[in-house]
Amino acid sequence: MTHHLAPKISLVVFIDALGWEVLKGRHFMETQLPFRRKLRSVFGFSSACIPSILTGLMPREHRHWSFFYYSPKTSPFKPLRLLGRLPRALVDRGRVRNLISKLIKRLYRYTGYFQLYNIPFKYVDKFDYCEKKDLFVPGGMNRGQNIFDYLERAGVPYHVSDWRVSEQTNLDALKADLTQGKITFALLYMASMDALLHEVGKGSPQVDQKLAWYETQLEEVLRVAGEHYAQVRLFVCSDHGMATIHTHFDLMSKIEGLGLEFGRDYTATYDSTMGRFWFHNPVARERIVALLEQVPQGRILRQPELERLGCDFECDQFGELIFLVNAGVLIVPSHMGLKPITGMHGYHPDDADSDASLLCNVEPPNDPQAITDVFQLMRAESGA
Numbered sequence: 266m267t268h269h270l271a272p273k274i275s276l277v278v279f280i281d282a283l284g285w286e287v288l289k290g291r292h293f294m295e296t297q298l299p300f301r302r303k304l305r306s307v308f309g310f311s312s313a314c315i316p317s318i319l320t321g322l323m324p325r326e327h328r329h330w331s332f333f334y335y336s337p338k339t340s341p342f343k344p345l346r347l348l349g350r351l352p353r354a355l356v357d358r359g360r361v362r363n364l365i366s367k368l369i370k371r372l373y374r375y376t377g378y379f380q381l382y383n384i385p386f387k388y389v390d391k392f393d394y395c396e397k398k399d400l401f402v403p404g405g406m407n408r409g410q411n412i413f414d415y416l417e418r419a420g421v422p423y424h425v426s427d428w429r430v431s432e433q434t435n436l437d438a439l440k441a442d443l444t445q446g447k448i449t450f451a452l453l454y455m456a457s458m459d460a461l462l463h464e465v466g467k468g469s470p471q472v473d474q475k476l477a478w479y480e481t482q483l484e485e486v487l488r489v490a491g492e493h494y495a496q497v498r499l500f501v502c503s504d505h506g507m508a509t510i511h512t513h514f515d516l517m518s519k520i521e522g523l524g525l526e527f528g529r530d531y532t533a534t535y536d537s538t539m540g541r542f543w544f545h546n547p548v549a550r551e552r553i554v555a556l557l558e559q560v561p562q563g564r565i566l567r568q569p570e571l572e573r574l575g576c577d578f579e580c581d582q583f584g585e586l587i588f589l590v591n592a593g594v595l596i597v598p599s600h601m602g603l604k605p606i607t608g609m610h611g612y613h614p615d616d617a618d619s620d621a622s623l624l625c626n627v628e629p630p631n632d633p634q635a636i637t638d639v640f641q642l643m644r645a646e647s648g649a
C-alpha cells in the first residue's frame with residue numbers, strides 16, 4: 266500500500282477557560298506540548314474574549330463585549346415586555362427562559378449564541394444584544410474581520426468546529442476531515458471546561474478528570490493527523506482562567522436602596538462581575554457614583570483605565586459607568602445567573618486567575634503574549 270502524506274497540518278485547539286492558574290500544579294500534556302506560555306486575557310466575558318481571539322482586535326474595535334447594552338430605540342425585545350406582567354414564578358423558571366430564548370433566536374433568525382439569562386422582562390425592551398451573528402463564519406463580527414474572512418479570501422482548505430454540538434461530535438468531525446488529508450488548518454472548539462470550572466472550581470478533582478479526557482482525545486487527534494500528514498503542529502489555547510468565588514455581593518439591592526427609579530433616573534444591568542450604568546439625570550449619576558465609591562467589594566473603572574483595557578466604547582455603548590468587583594466576588598443576584606456557583610471569570614485582566622494559556626508542540630510564531638496574538642498565530646500557521 267502506498268501512503269502519500271500531505272506535508273503539514275496546523276491544529277488550533279481552543280479549550281474555554283483553560284487558565285494558566287488552572288493548569289498550575291497539573292501536568293496536562295507536558296511531554297506532548299512542551300512550549301508553554303501564559304497569555305494575558307481581555308477584560309470581559311467569553312463574549313468579548315472569543316471575538317478578540319478570532320480578530321486580534323480589542324473590544325472597542327470589534328464591538329463585542331457583554332451581551333446586553335442600553336438601546337431602547339433599537340431594542341428588538343419590545344414584544345417580551347408583556348411577559349413582565351406574568352407572575353415571575355412562572356416566566357422566570359430556567360427552563361421557561363431557555364425556551365423563550367430559543368424561540369427568539371429562531372424568530373429573529375439570530376445565528377449567534379443567544380440567551381436571555383435573567384434579564385427582567387419588564388426592562389428587556391430597553392436593551393439590545395451584541396451577538397446576533399455566528400462568530401465562527403466569515404462576516405461574523407460586528408466590526409472588523411475574523412480569521413474566517415482571511416481563510417476564505419486566501420482559499421485555505423480549513424476545518425472549524427460547530428459550537429452548537431458536543432465536544433465528542435466536534436472531535437469526530439475533525440478526525441474525519443483529517444483522514445481526508447485535504448485541510449491544512451483546523452480550529453477545534455471545546456466549550457465544556459468552562460461550565461465545569463464554574464460549577465466545581467479550579468481545585469476540584471473533576472477538573473483533573475476532564476483534563477485527562479482532553480489528553481486522551483488530543484493524543485488520538487495527533488495519532489490520526491500523524492497518519493495523514495508529515496508534520497503536525499498543535500496549539501492548545503484558551504480565552505481566560507477561572508477565579509474561585511469567596512464572597513457574594515448584592516449590588517442590586519444597594520442601588521435600589523437609593524430610591525431612584527429604574528428606567529426613569531437610570532438604567533443598569535448586572536453581570537456576574539460588573540454593574541453597568543446609564544444615567545438619565547445628573548442626580549442619579551451623583552448618587553450612584555457616591556455609593557459605588559464607598560463599596561469595598563469593587564471599584565469604578567475610569568476612562569484612562571478603560572482605554573488601556575481596550576474597552577472604551579464609542580458613545581459608551583456598554584455603559585456610561587462600569588463598576589467591576591474584585592476577583593472572587595460574585596454579584597448575586599445578577600441579570601446573568603441565579604444558581605450558586607464555585608468559579609467565575611470576567612475580572613480584571615491583571616488578576617492572575619484571568620490569565621489564559623498557550624501550549625504547543627513547536628515554538629509558536631510571533632512571540633504571542635496575549636489572547637489577541639492567537640489571531641496572528643492562526644494567520645501565520647494557515648498562511649491566510
Ligand SMILES: [Zn+2]
Nearest residue numbers: 311459463610
Ligand atoms: Zn464562563
